[in-house]
Amino acid sequence: MSFKTLPSQKLSTTECNQALMHVRDALEVLSGKWKLPILIALSSGEMRFKQIAKEVPGITDKMLSKELKDLEINQLVTRTVLDTFPPTVLYQRTEHSDSLSEVILSLREWGLLHRQKIFGK
Amino acid sequence: MSFKTLPSQKLSTTECNQALMHVRDALEVLSGKWKLPILIALSSGEMRFKQIAKEVPGITDKMLSKELKDLEINQLVTRTVLDTFPPTVLYQRTEHSDSLSEVILSLREWGLLHRQKIFGK
DNA sequence: GGTAGTGCTATCCTAAAGGATATTACTATA
DNA sequence: TATAGTAATATCCTTTAGGATAGCACTACC
Known part of the structure; x- marks a missing residue:
């Protein structure tokens, strides 16, 4: 094998x-449906919860909350809570998340190749 | 964005x-759970349905049948029916499927890096 | 005549993913 | 005093993935 x-x-x-x-x-x-769009949104810098929700069309609060938690566990985003009211929570991509870029680029290139193969140019 | x-x-x-x-x-x-193991099994050359089932531990006939169909639609395997009884059907990886190798290698490298990052060395 | 092998297909089931909606505590502003 | 905004969490629902089991049409072999 x-x-x-x-x-x-x-x-x-x-x-x-x-x-x-x-x-x-x-x-x-x-x-999952949301991790890539969230990472894309966060590429422009640190953002608050509601900002991300606006940048990722269609996502619900529940999904965003859950996916951000997953991404944090995998050390792809950091979560910073500021002691304000209303609560301010900042999310940011990590260096480790940057190391994903090669993988994503590779997937993207093959995806394009594949689409051309299947549907013709 | x-x-x-x-x-x-x-x-x-x-x-x-x-x-x-x-x-x-x-x-x-x-x-899905089975596409990669099936492609791996097929890497050693063309194989019959039951042979693949043996090489991919745990898969059911139904799943194997379905996944092979998916792979065929995506032009990653070819299906050749020989006119014998009992029916003989040969499956084989395509050249297009070989182009996946870079992607898989890239995923594999990052997966290793990630595992070291999360669980420590 | 039973039994095993072949490449499926059909039915039924469970588990997981994901979506809709409501609620929470609290403040600043209109 | 009412309202909007914040970062969630809880409940309920639908959809999808995947597994277990059985069956089929036919032949070759014991």
Whole structure:
């Protein structure tokens, strides 16, 4: 059992399962309808909850709250609470989240290629 | 609204939505529990239905049938029916499926990095 | 004549994802 | 005094993914 990721490099079954695990890890981080749009919104700098909600059309407060929590757990955004009233909470992308960019670029390129392949140019 | 995929390249809103669409296209192709294991199994050459089922532990016939259909629609595997009894159906990865390798490698690398980041080394 | 093998398909079920809506405590402003 | 805004949380609902089980049409073999 091997995977054609590395030309002329054979992977053992164990190595292959580990590789599969890493790929799944990455896919899980990007999974769901909202994580990418939220990260995109946050690319322009730190934002408050309601600001993000405006930048991500269609998302509900519940979903935004949940997804931000997921992203925080995965260290892709930081959450800063200011002691004001009404509460001010600032969200910001982390450096670690920047390291996702290559992956996303790669997905984007293949997605385009695939679309051309399937629907023709 | 821009995305930090390309350093110092600003994307317009439209460009950004298109980029998002391509990323989603790619993610959709890899989504679900079984597509990657099936592609991995098929990496060792063309195989029959029951052979794949053996190589992918835990998958049911129904799931395998459905996933193979999806993969065929996305031109990632070819399906060849031989006129025998019992029916012989051969599945094989396409060249287009090989172009996924870079994406998968990129996901795999980031997945590893992420796991180290979250759980420590 | 039973039994195993082949590549599916159909039915039924559970679990998870995601959406709609309402509510919370509190303040600043009209 | 009423209202809008803040960052959530709670409840309820629908949709989707995925699993368990059984069946089918047919042949070859024991």
